[in-house]
Amino acid sequence: MNLSHHRTVARLYFWLSLGSVLLGVLLSLVMRFHLVYPSTSVKLFQFLWPTRAQGGVMTPELYLSLLTLHGTVMVFFVLTLAPVNAFGNLMLPRQLGATHMAFPRLNLLSFWVSLASFFLLVGSVLTEDGGPLSGWTAYPPLSALGAITGPGEGLGQTLWFFSIAVFCIGALLSSINVIATVIDVRSPDMPLMQMPLAAWNWFITAILSLLSFPVLLAAGLLILLDRLAGTSFFIPTGLLIADYKSPHTGGSPLLWQHLFWFFGHPEVYIAILPGMGIVSTVLSAFSGRRIFGRRAMIFATMSIALLGLLVWGHHMFTSGLNPWSAIAFSVLTMAIGVPSAVKTFNWLATLWLARGNLRLTTPMLFALGFVSIFVTGGLSGLFLGQPNLDAYFHDTYFVVAHFHIIMGVAALFGIFAGTFYWFPLLFGKMLNETLGKVHFYLTFILSYATFLPMHFAGFAGNPRRYADFTSFDFLAPIIPLQKGITHAAFALAAVQVIFLFNLVWTLWRGSAAPENPWGTNPDNGEAY
């Protein structure tokens, strides 16, 4: 078996992402349960974490460690790996008229590096003290000081940083491959502007990875030195924690935020741009026509990527940013709405022009769902992009709602669209359409049921990152809403069993897919 074949590498990434998403979803269910029933004893919790969930009730530290693992697994191993590395590896050579990626062995190596990073991450939660508590953003100084700041902040947090540093290397190796493949392995007869939109999105995503992951790598190395070698890059003078006075002097926690978000904001586009490419491909295929304003779509993708590199400061409006800087970051953030709207209207125009010819297959439904969710999530971004509004919303569930919709659900809908559409290429079989449609409709409704009410919790000032907010009087009216969110989240997770059943059943018993499984017309710009 040729492990370095691009389709095999795509499958390896697909399985890694699938395993990661299952882990991430299970963690979110445990957290959602704890949020609304914080004092209910659960035997499973005690079985899983005997010391940190004594009597079946989890400690706030355990909640925070689950939060950290959930965010890290979802952002890095699901939203970063699946859209580019799984589907990009599968389709890029095919779409470019090639039979391979530029560096097949390097491609496989980047997978092994990513897998090593995953094991380091899992190792970080299996330490004696438990997993790190600092969230996926790992803000110093608490993340830089070591075990004194809490259980899991010792070896667990160190392993977490190593995991992220190794992940950065894997992402860079992967982006080298995608960029070199597009530039040099592309068919000589294919000018860049005629490249398929999905390929364009993978290409630009790889450039974003190339420009942003090295910054996270540098920041990760500096913070590891703060933790392990006694340097003071991010730790300020005179920090007192419990009875411990930190010997570090002169460092700046804000410096980490600048470096982290210089990576962190492009990361949002690393997650969502490939989904946009997949959606363009699928909408084109099942509307039987080329995407309206194809050239504009390419320039919109470029604009989103360029602006995405310049707006990291909008994550720091409440961190003490200079107000003039905040205005600049705010204006640039709002500007992203323009190319995003260009994309959305072009998709809608494509659908409008093809009305009557639309075929509502499962991948098409997920692509349409993506457009809906992308618009919803984008609109709440307009609120958060304004410093005065963000001052209120920043630490509330409004932000949780925003990024779960735009970065999580939208990107996952893109992944689902790609999975259903390209499953015959991935595994040679067709997923069941009826099960797929049931899965889509329930997922679509329950995604909104889970994440839309979080906006209202945010309006009410419900703080995020808290392990327990049931004891606050001012939040008492919100608790029924939060319980509703938890129930919707459990239902949403339960619905995914339909997809898993479809996947397993198809792989086990499914018959081979026909040559043109979706019956698309290869001469009409919609080829499979």
Next chain:
Amino acid sequence: MPSLTQSNIGGTPPIDPELPFGGRGDGDSGRGSPNDGSTRAASMTAMVVVMCASVMTFGALLSAMVIRRGLSHDWHKLPLPKILWYNTVALILSSILLDLARRMLRKNKRRYFNPLWTAGTVFGTLFLVGQFVAWEQLAVGGFYLAGNPSSAFFYVMTWAHAAHVVGALLAVYYVEFLALKYELGTRGRTWVSASTLFWHFLDLMWLGILALFVFWA
């Protein structure tokens, strides 16, 4: 070869049977290598991409240094060991020698390649050894990683540069190995071009770091 038309955009373009690996082929042989499919052009592109990643890494470190220095009053100028200047000469000499070797190979003056490349390799190795001596001298002088932020950034930047040098040296040694066995084929020549290009980049990166600590830090 069937041409790509507007009508089949977004689909699967035809594959040119004359280019079995679908790409533009190797610059030397006109074909991709059957071993791993990589081509000379792709290798050079990858090298440029790697350099971009390195620029971003050092850019992040540089911006961290600017902010860290501006935010506090504990910054002291670091006395640079004199050996750094000798190291600089060794690095530049190695770069010149490796490039001369590459040019000789391109002009088919194969017999000049081995001595020039070997000399370049030796000077490159000397640079790395000299860096270890410089770190040792700094430590003896009481300038540690965990000391003043100026020494912390010096160690971080020079270590990061040295890590790049180690990677490049492995490539240079590999070429040396091939050259000494007279097995410098098409792929070997791609390694020569790519590693020389990266070695020049390491020169520029080093000169930048040195200038930073001489004139500003």
